[in-house]
Amino acid sequence: MLVPARIFATEKLLHEMDAGVFDQVTNVASLPGLQKHAYCMPDGHWGYGFPIGGVAAFDLDTGVISPGGIGFDINCLVSGSKVLTGDGASMPIERMEYLSGGEVRYRSYLLRLQGKQVCSFDRERKSFMHKDALFFLKKRYIGPVVEVRTRLGFSVTMTPEHPLLTPSGMVPAERVRVGQQLAVHPFEGVPFDEPDDVELVSPDAFSLGQRAELEKRGLLPFTLRNQHVGIIARLFGYLLGDGIVYLSGDKGFICAYGKEEDLQEMQRDIAALDFSARIYSRERDHSIPTRYGTVRFHSTNHELHVSSRSLAMLFHALGYPQGDKTNTPYLVPEWLLAAPRWVKRLFLSGLFGAELSSPRTHTRTGFDCPTLSMNKNSILAPTARLFCEQLITLLREFGVVVHPLLERNDYHNRHGPTMRYKLQISSQEDNLLRLWSTIGYSYNCKRSILSQIACLYIREKRLLTAERSAAATRIRELRQSGFRLREVKALLASSPVNERFIARHFYEQSWERIPRGSPSFQKFAGDHLRDIEEHGCLFDTIESIRAMPYAGDVYDFTVPETHTFIADNVVVSNCGMRLITTNLTFDRVQPKLRDLVDTLFRTVPAGVGGEGFLKLNPGQFREIMSSGVQWCVENGYGWQEDVERIEEHGCIRGADPAKVSEKALSRGIRQLGTLGSGNHYLEVQLTTAAGIFDEKVARAFGITMPGQVVVMVHCGSRGFGHQVATDYLRVFADSMRRHGIKVKDQQLACAPFRAKEAQDYYAAMACAANMAFSNRQVIIHRVREAFGKVFQEDPEALGMHIVYDVAHNIAKVERHVVDGKKKDVLVHRKGSTRSFGPGHPELIPRYREVGQPVIIGGSMETGSYLLVGTEKAMEESFGSTAHGSGRTMSRTKAKQLVRGDKLQRSMEERGIYVRAASMSGLAEEAGLAYKDISEVVQACELAGISRKVVALKPVGNVKG
Structure with missing residues (x-):
């Protein structure tokens, strides 16, 4: 450690803290430029990099800024979860560690992955793509995990907070429900095997200039371990079917033909090789001779062209035929035959994208044999037949059965007679499932989507058949036990079979088939294509959710921009407090409490995916990022006095919307004025005579009597701030390497504060903080409207003044x-609150004599506290204190112990009326899941970093 670590806690709280807190606070103490101590507040618990409840101040010249010290979440998958790579190979997530750079640790850590991409889903583009995995995380974890299983047999197991993709967006695993739709990716791929590092192409095949060009792009030396081998294998297969590679003079060309969207995918792959490709479109009249006559038609053709002699020569050196493929003998190259299965799969999927027929049915539910045809001049028939036999051998390696090869004489072309070979894959459905889920199609979006829908359809048919087979077995067992037909019908009345089925299996041995009323593949595909059009992915229904204990390593990694990846076929990717007073007493509020809370619940959107009533355009949202609460006041969503009662007057200086990504903007623009979910809430509270500890300070804060009603809001910048932090993780990883910064835990990714990238992040983070201030401001505007409506008085007449708004995830x-000596430092507060003492120049005159109001939120069952900042906090903790009570158990564990509906009734019996977006979300926030708020506040007072003023008792709650 460069400085000591200090934890403020009573002995009881110290024993309740996660063991990881002690590691994390000591790791923070090793960061460069840290001043005095690394701190953890009494409500501290394990977080991302910094503990939640962490405080650290850095020298502006020698110190750093770290997203992990401001607010970021961790969500992990269990060991054995299979991740789909960008090359369509699958591997247990723990193996990703050994494909990464950096050092392996025995505690939680992040590793920068080198050259390994994952299959990721881009929700904005509504498509799957290959993305670099930026950071790898491994942590020892003891606690609950959640297994989510779908109707068609997909399942994934993860920590409760890990998000899953649903039609309404990302939802934590602990909050999904049976019957809910879950995004799935039926393609499985094949296991990744480390290939031999054998050189496949001799550098002597190229001139010095060509060799330098290929070496510069990482294509020489070319071995099966080359980072581009997957792209080359996939391109090789497609070009063999629907392309050409040729040399002309001193130039080389690669051309591919297909649909424009498919060629665009190929264009991205070629760009990954650091070559450029252009796509041309033109109208053409075609005239093609066949054995049945000349076929003429008009179409729009799309062609992809690459001009590069070195790349063309690389393909030729790898075995691509030179010349007209119909008149040139060629076989599957030896290097592909000897390659691992995941490389062979890429070659086959490329070839099938060009040449294998699309999934289709010849009856309502029965599939045709997928067919690949090729024509060859008769003189080359032996090599053509051998090529097809090689393909059949390759398919057998994937368990795919092929019918005997068909061949016949075909038409005469200008070179003479031709032969036609037809390779037909068995239409037995298990065989088709292996074909489409392990090999599939590359560079052919339409066939790829249809094949994945077909995989779901086959799974659906298998499920129906299994149900009917079980029913048939049961019918025969009942008959053998002496039951009569009418008795069997009565017993199986609620089963998925009808009386005719029962009678048929009672008297005869019949084979099983799906019910006549089952949808045809055409209808099934049509329904799922609408999901593709609307969401870009397919869905299956959650059948079961099971929480279970787990002790072992858990894993995750960050995927920039899209923040999604595929695990086990499933798509898995500034906060603060505000208190306002009223002049209402509980005697007046109690008769209308239900109406008030119901009105607040309707007025302030809550829960996952909630959107605000304000419809902003990007220009307006950028103004909010820059000016914060002042924009709200100028546009009628607050009073001018509100501005001075908010930390930093509701606007962190230095905000620059230009440093915020479009992705972050799109996440935040619809969420102004929303609570969100989790521990975010809007609570109606009251004071009690026993709960007023300092009358003078309470009066200065606007608390004038026992029984006075106040309103507390806890929420932040929703997904906007999280996105901002995520966007800068990649930047900071590069910065650390460039500046030679080494940290004990890579979750502490950081950058020197004076560096440009750190200044960019600070400007973006300020935008997120300003959005959080504004979010709470709009919520308070709506709260005032709700009170005015229920009590038929103007909010000003009701004395609805802000006491204070204080952030607790900020730098x-x-x-x-x-x-x-006085000096400027960069203070990181993560789950901790500013606690400036009396006389501080940043406090408004109203509070300067007594100190800053400090709002400490407790659980919805136990209440909250209003504290005041102290001079000792300025001396001991950089003017910081706790922010809440801090969890003692996971949300999943809380749901195992508590039922939301019972908790709601119990709280109402105790005088607390609650409205929640979901009953499970309510159970997660039960009081037993949190530390004793009074113990936390007492620890703060004993440490001298804040002092009790008023205890606040909950009477009504709106929970996200």
Whole structure:
């Protein structure tokens, strides 16, 4: 450690803390430029990099800024979860560790992955793509995990907070429900095997200039371990079917033909090889001779062209035929025959994208044999037949059965007679499932989507057949036991079979088939194509959710921009407090409490995916990022006095919307004025005579009597701030390497504060903080409207003034005393609250004499506290204190112990009326899941970093 670590806690709280807190606070203490101590507040628990409840102040010249010290979440998958790579191979997630750079650790860590991509789903583009995996995370974990299983047999197991993709967006695993739709990716691929590092192409095949060009792009030396071998194998297969590679003079050309969207995918792959490709479209009249006569038609043709002699020569050196393929003998190259299965799969999928027929049926539910045909001049018939036999041998390696090869004489072309070979794959459905889920199609979006829908359809048919087979077995067993037909019908009345089925299996041995009323493949595909059109992916229904204990390593990694990847066939990717007073007493509120809470619930959107009533355009949202609460006031969503009662007057200086990504903007623009979910809430509270600890300070804060009703809001910047942090992780990883920064835990990714990338992040983070201030401002505007509607009075007449708004996930430049001298430092507060003492120049005159209001939120059952900042906090903790009570158990564990509906009734019996977006979400926030708030506040007071003013008792709650 560069400085000591310090934890503020009572002995009881210290024993309740996660063991990881002690590791994390000592790791933070090793960061460069850290001043005095690394701190953890009494409500501390394990987080991402920094503990939640962590405080750290850094020198502006020698110190750093870290997203992990401001607010970021961890979600993990269990060991054995299969991840689909960008090359269509699958591997247990733990193996990703050994494909990464950096050092392996025995505690939680992140590793930068080198050259390994994953299959990722881009929700904006509504498509799957290959994306670099940026960071690898491994952590020892003891706690609950959630197994989510779908109707068609897909399942994934993860920590409760790990998000899953649903039609309404990403939802934590602990919050999905049986019957809910879950995004799935039926393609499985084949296991990844590390190939031999054998050179496939001699550098002597190229001139010095060509060799340099290929070496510069990482294509020489070319071995099966070359990072581009997957792209080359996939391109090789497609070009063999529907393309050409040729040399002309001193130039080389690669051309491919297909649909424009498919060629665009190929164009991206070629760009990954650091070559450029152009796509041309033109109208053409075609005249093709066949044995049945000349076929003429008009079409729009799309062609992809690459001009590169070195790349063309590389394909030729790898075995691509030179000349007209119909008149040129060629076989599957030896290097492909000897390659691991995942490389062979890429070659086959490329070839099938060009040449294998699309999934289709010859009856309502029965599939045709997928067919690949090729024509060859008769003189080359032996090599053509051998090529087809090689393909059949390759398919057998994947368990795919092929019918005997068909061949016949075909038409005469200008070179003479031709032979036609037809390779037909067995239409037995298990065989088709292996074909489409392990090999599939590359560079052919339409066939690829249809094949994945077909995989779901086959699974659906198998499920129906299995149900009927079980029913048939049961019928025969009942008959053998002496039951009569009418008795069997009565017993199986609620089963998935009708009386005719029962009678048929009672008297005869019949083979099983799916019910006549089952949808045809055409109808099934049509329904799922609508999902593709609307969402870009397919869905299956959740059949079961099971929480279970787990002790072992858990894993995750960050995928920039899209933040999704495929695990086990499933698509898995500034906060603060505000308190306002009223002049209402509980005697007046109690008769209308239900109406008030119901009105607040309707007025303020809550829950996962909630969208605000404000419809902003991007220009307006950028204004909010820049000016914060002032924009809200100027546009009628607040009073001018509100601005001075918010930390930093509701606007962190230095915000620059240009440093915020379009992805972050799109996540935040629809969420202004929304609570969100989890521990975010809007609560109606009251004071009690016993709960007023300092009347003078309470009066300064606007608390004037026992029984006074106040409103507390806890929420942040929703997904906007999280996205901002995620966007800068890649940047900071590069920055650390460039500046030679080494950290004990790579979750502490950071950058020197004076560096451009750190300044960019600070400007973007300020935008997120300003959005959080504005979000709470719009919520308070709506709260005032709700009170005015219920009590038929103007909110000003009701005395609805803000006490204070304080952030607890933020980094700010503040002036503090270090080594006896005042200096500016960058204070990170993650799950901790600013606690400035009396006389601080940043406090408004109203509070300067007594100190800053500090809002500490407890659980919805136990209440909250209003504290005041102290001079000792300025001396001991950079003006920081706790922010809440802090969890003691996971949300999943809480749901195992508590039922939301019972908790709701129990709370109402105790005088707390609750409205929640979901009953499971309510159970997650039960009081037993949190530390004793009074113990946390007492620890703060004993440490002298804040002092009790008023205890607040909950009477009504709106929970996200």
